Amino acid sequence: MTIPSKIKAVDFYRKIPRDLTEATLSGAGLSIIAAFSMILLFGMELSNYLSVSTSTSIVVDRSKDGDFLRIDFNMSFPSLSCEFASVDVSDVLGTNRFNITKTVKKFPIDPKLNQIGPQFHPGPVPIPISHGDEDHDSVEELNGGAFALTEENFDRVAARFPIFVVNFYAPWCFYSNRLSPSWEKAATIMAERYDPETDGRILLGKVDCTVHQILCRKHHIQGYPSIRIFRKGHDIRGEEHGHHDHESYYGERDTNSLVTAMESLVAPVARLALDGGINNTSGTFNASMKRPAPRAGGCRIEGFVKVKKVPGNLMISAHSGSHSFDVSTMNMTHYVSDFSFGRRLPLNKLKEVMRLTPQLVSQGDHLPVKVYVSEHENITHEHYLQVVKTEVLSTKFHESVLETYDYTVHSNVVQTQTIPTAKFHYELSPMQVLVKETPKSFSHFITNVCAIIGGVFTVAGIMDSMLHGAMRMMKKVELGKQF
Structure with a gap:
């Protein structure tokens, strides 16, 4: 064959x-x-x-992403001024950080949540060492004093003077009472040096916010005492000469410091001529003593903080070491646009995550985008977050592609006698969800x-x-x- x-x-x-x-x-x-x-x-x-085929398992969290966890947030408070809005964090290990500003941005908003003006840069509010004079004359013994203002005469009086400095106070406030004698005495001294009738460059006034509540709300007063510096009485920048944004004074509150600050404001202002002409209204003094005053009564707070991976709290409230707050009038109603844990993913990894686990991207890891309303006085909002880490392993990257934190949230309101807050209490689970891509043969x-x-x-x-x-x-x- x-x-x-x-x-x-x-x-x-x-x-x-x-x-x-x-x-x-x-x-x-x-x-x-x-x-x-x-x-x-x-x-x-x-x-x-x-x-795509994946397998899911529950394992002990031994991740190597460090001891700190990033929390991103974007919330709007229609009734909390950016001047006093403070972001604080604390945890069970005793860590306490107050008024975080380095990674937090604040924008003034109106009641409809529309942004008004640029980013607000208050910085940490200084605590005056001297709140008043130790050896001062009684208010009754002072000759003259600050000009009492009402809703009827405020605009008329303010428009008359290039520099108009007003003390918004409350009689029940400890700091207001400490300031009152020094303020009255400083007003008397300035009136003697710069007579309102003949000189007309500066006037110091006062407003009782328990009596003239509408006037104080108009100027977004939430802490007492609040000293505001007006230039020609306008708090909106306009086209006419002399219209400026007004400022808040945070300097020392004894008579000598107040008089020195007022003198520095008057110095650049020329004395009124017979025709009423004004040369310059840009007073300057130590930058730490004054900052822009809020242009609206609300605030949008966005940014992030880094916290330790232990149970803790993130709190937002009004905070100041030199002001008092009327807790009965404070409203902590807030809108949550974003509240998430963990690092932001780059675009290429985000696309890989969407391919492997589209349900994670679609559901998101944030509080419901909704409004939490304070229906009564002295309402504190508490949100309890149970946080679980989810890690996704991809064969494409041969590494951990996604480290995200999903959580469940339960919200509650509590009526307190202290300053109302928006409190976010978070607890991290010691276990994590591991999602691993299974290759096909x-x-x-x-x-x-x-x-x-x-x-x-x-x-x-x-x-x-x-x-x-x-x-x-x-x-x-x-x-x-x-x-």
């Missing part, structure tokens, strides 16, 4: 001459059905092979494809044989050959 003949001897698929085979209509129909079945099953198997895919083709071909052959045999039997019956 020749070599080709020897090779032909091992042929598994010996051929029958075509002349010895017969094509049938039923066989052709089954062949078409079998072909479509093979194509359909192959497409399904290919789709399954190309689809190509050999398994090829094996399944072969099984599909062979199985469909075999089943179609069996059905063809059965159908062909049944048809032959029927013909025999018709010819009378079948008993």
Whole structure:
């Protein structure tokens, strides 16, 4: 035998001459059905092979992302001024940080949450060392004193003087009472040096906010005492000469310090001529003594803080070491736009996360975007967050692609006698969810494809044989050959 003949001897698929085979209509129909079945099953198997397969497990959190956790937030407080809005954090280890400003931005907003003006830069509010004079004359013994202001005369008096400094106070306030004698005495001294009738460059006034509540709300007064510096009485920058944003004074509160500060304001202002002309109204003194006053009564607070991975609190409230607050009038209603844990992912990893776990991206990890309303006085809002870490492993990056923190939240309101706050209490679980991509085997895919083709071909052959045999039997019956 020749070599080709020897090779032909091992042929598994010996051929029958075509002349010895017969094509049938039923066989052709089954062949078409079998072909479509093979194509359909192959497409399904290919789709399954190309689809993402992940496995989920619960493991102890031994992640290497450090001892600190980042918290991002974006919240709006329609009734909390940026002047006193403070972001504080604390935890069970005794860490306490007050009035965080380095990574937090504040923007004044109106009651409809629309931003008014640029970012507010108050910085930490200084605490005056001297709140008043230790050896001062009684207020009754002072000659003159600060000019008493009301809703009716405020604008008229303010528009008359290039420099108009007003003490917004409350009689029940400890700091207001400490300031009052020094303020009255400083007003008397300034009136003697710069007579309001003949000189007309400066006037010191006062407003009792328990009596003139509308006037104080108009100027967004939330802490007492608040000393505001007006220039021609306007707190909105306009086109006319002399319209300026007004400022808040945070300097020392004894008589000598107040007089020195007022002198520095008056110095650049020329004495009124007979025609009422004004040369300059830009008083300057130590920058730490004054800052821009809020242009609205609300504040949007956004940014992030880094906290230790232990149970703790993030609190937002009015805070000052030199002002008092009327807790009965404070409203901590707030809108939550974002509150999330963990680091922000770069775009390429975010796309990979969306491919592996689209449910995490779609659901998000933040508080419901809604408003939490203070319906009564002295309302503190408390949010309890149970935080669980989720880690996603991808074969593409061969590393941890996503470290995100999902949480459940329960919110409650509490009526207190202290300064109302918006409190976010978080607790991290010691366990974490591990989502790992499971790669598909190509050999398994090829094996399944072969099984599909062979199985469909075999089943179609069996059905063809059965159908062909049944048809032959029927013909025999018709010819009378079948008993």
